[in-house]
Amino acid sequence: MREHEVYSKLRAPPSSRMILRLDGRGFHRLTESLDFDRPYDEAFRDLMIRTCLDLMEEFSPSLIYTFSDEINVLLDSVPFAGRVEKLDSVFSGFASSSFTRGALEAGFSPVKPVSFDCRVIPISSDIVPEYFRSRQDESWRNCLNSYAYWTLRREVGARRAAERLRGLKSDSLHDLLFERGVNISRVPVWQRRGVGVYRVPHRVRGYNPLRDEEVSAVRMRVKVDLELPLFTDEFFEGLMR
Incomplete structure (x- = not known):
């Protein structure tokens, strides 16, 4: 019966960077049923951020950008051999599960199952800033x-x-x-420009017992940016270093 799986061989270009854009399905009804404040609610924002952090931990993208019920995930390499079916289903299912778990842990009880749809956007590095400026x-x-x-x-x-x-x-x-x-x-600012989730360098201090001295090193840590700047080419050059 594999001949009926007509989309299973559809693949994104393996040499491209990739953006996965996730959109909440029917979220206007969801936010109404959960009695979130309008037009913006910090509890809803935090659920979206929680979903972004789970995506960051699971897939290690270079940037996640979210506003309203939309999440944009920038990947430097193409997972699942670029299989579009796999990308669509895994990322949308993961985001839906993450949001639902976060909502339940925060004391919310969605009336209906929560779901995100997902689109796959292969993109060259030179137009990544333009894409994110358009979303901002x-x-x-x-x-x-x-x-x-x-x-x-x-x-x-x-x-x-x-x-x-x-x-x-x-x-x-x-x-x-x-x-x-x-x-x-x-x-x-987060209401006007959205929220960014990305890694930044962070200097940590430690102790070397062999040399009996303090040492320092640079580690990367995840930043949730609620005061995101306007997206510029320089911003993305910093991410790619």
């Missing part, structure tokens, strides 16, 4: 639109809020929020 731009648009919608929804309800916001440009959304006391440029 999307994080900013999501922040602006979410604040505008939920601020207006509390005034006029869901239907009328959606009607009034339809077609508005970013300048108009800025003005709408500012008139209601929200300076969008001053909301927390």
